Amino acid sequence: SELCRRMTDLMPYVKNAAKETIEMCQEMFKEYRWNCSTIKKAPYFENDLIKGTKEQAFVYALSAAAIAHQIAKACSKGELDYCKCGVTQSENLIFSNHDETVTNELPTHPPSLASEMDENAYRWQGCSDNIDYGISASREWADAAWKSKIRTSRDLGPGGEFIWDEDELS
Template sequence: MRARPQVCEALLFALALQTGVCYGIKWLALSKTPSALALNQTQHCKQLEGLVSAQVQLCRSNLELMHTVVHAAREVMKACRRAFADMRWNCSSIELAPNYLLDLERGTRESAFVYALSAAAISHAIARACTSGDLPGCSCGPVPGEPPGPGNRWGGCADNLSYGLLMGAKFSDAPMKVKKTGSQANKLMRLHNSEVGRQALRASLLVNSRCQAWEAACALPSLGSHQEQKVWPPWKEGRTSKETDKIKNNLAA
């Protein structure tokens, strides 16, 4: 008896999800970039491990961004190990980048989480680098359209959400947009998981209120100038279990 076409298609789709190579997170090998590599010349981009050609081109055209990308890769390593420190799968295999084991080579829940975490981390790092003045191509985020809290006004230097998400997605999604590499099913699944990470990052945006005046005057709203800005909590504090669960519940694997 011949199998129905729909059944065959479903089996092929499932097989594709399980056997796809995780080329999309090989860039995490940047965490091993030696400090001696200055990353101040375009020829340095070819010396970076784990990048596809599109990422090398992004490196050449946005060289000032690469120290931040390297920092993001290192933060992914630490954050993943922290998130799974007390579990059977403890994310130790992430340190083998770019030559992963099967737990991250295939379309597993573990690899899906790493895709989401990586996408969130690089966007977070770029947005923060804009705020701190480390990137000449961007600055503080724009003033939000919604009104601030009662008695306050928008001010200070907010994290540049839009630029961080834009450039972070360009870099981390680049491997999934290479036409000749991998199946379309794998690419769509991994793009979905990367977007889950960015959505969780958007949801974690905080409104930070601080007083731009002498400390004594801040106790009196009429004397202190209270400013609010939208910021992300420092990545070094790690994601909360609630945020981690939000990522896990929306992954495709």
């Protein structure tokens, strides 16, 4: 599809997100009747994942979250040139306590770290995950199928699978 060609640099992260989705889904539902086993049949899903079921909605949401997570991590690691560290609200982590605002105090352990830093405040100096970009990319990816031609019952084969036009595949 056009989206795949436009976002080729994200494909490794989408692939990792797919693996993460399968593993998480199967782990979460391993003790249940529906144990997420049909997810491995992608893209030839069975009725449980193509008929507007709660299982389909869950897998859709889980995969969107996994894509956002993978891309946000890639941004913070500097693996994608066009997205950098996420934005933090403040250099200090500040907690509100009724009418009074106080900075978070350092824990007593490890003592060597506490002695090297200001004991009254903690300053974040790392690179936060760029969750905003991850969510944006995930939303675009997940919504691509819905934004394309709206499918009707005439587009479905006897097993409920989509029948794609040849033009859409090129």
